[in-house]
Amino acid sequence: MGIQDIIEGKKQWRAHVARVKTLPPDYQIVYKEMQKYLFKVGPVDLPEGPLLPEIVDFFExxxxxxxxxxxxxxxxxxxxxxxxxxxxxxxxxxxxxxxxGKPRS
Known part of the structure; x- marks a missing residue:
């Protein structure tokens, strides 16, 4: 991952956070709880995957x-x-x- 990828990732994350901030307060609270839970449970593709933006789409x-x-x-x-x-x-x-010791399926 190069510096340009990191910069682009930060830009995308900031745009995502800005979308969340446009939601009504109750939606923001629930989104933040969902985000906390998902980061704890840890779907492997969460940071780069479409799940968080799709949740914001759904909420919008x-x-x-x-x-x-x-x-x-x-x-x-x-x-x-x-x-x-x-x-x-x-x-x-x-x-x-x-x-x-079990292989992933």
């Missing part, structure tokens, strides 16, 4: 439709996040496989 559509954030995702933020990443490899799974 919800705002445009006049829906509350919990109408979109339900009361259990973690369960909603788990549903989003159910088919994605996570760092926890990779670690479990490494200590159990």
């Amino acid at each position: 559509e919800g705002v445009a439709a006049g829906k509350g954030v919990l109408e979109l995702i339900g009361d259990d933020v973690a369960a909603f996040c788990d549903g989003l990443i159910k088919d994605s490899p996570t760092y926890a799974e990779i670690y479990q496989q490494s200590i159990s």
Whole structure:
């Protein structure tokens, strides 16, 4: 990864954060909790992948439709996040496989 890639990545991240800041406060709170949870659980492709921008897209559509954030995702933020990443490899799974000696599938 070169310096230009790092600079471009930072620009994209700042643009993403700016989009989040345009959401209503309740959406921002839920997004930040989702982000924290997802960074903890660790889908391997989270930093470069499309998941976080897609969540913002989804939230922007919800705002445009006049829906509350919990109408979109339900009361259990973690369960909603788990549903989003159910088919994605996570760092926890990779670690479990490494200590159990099982190859990744």
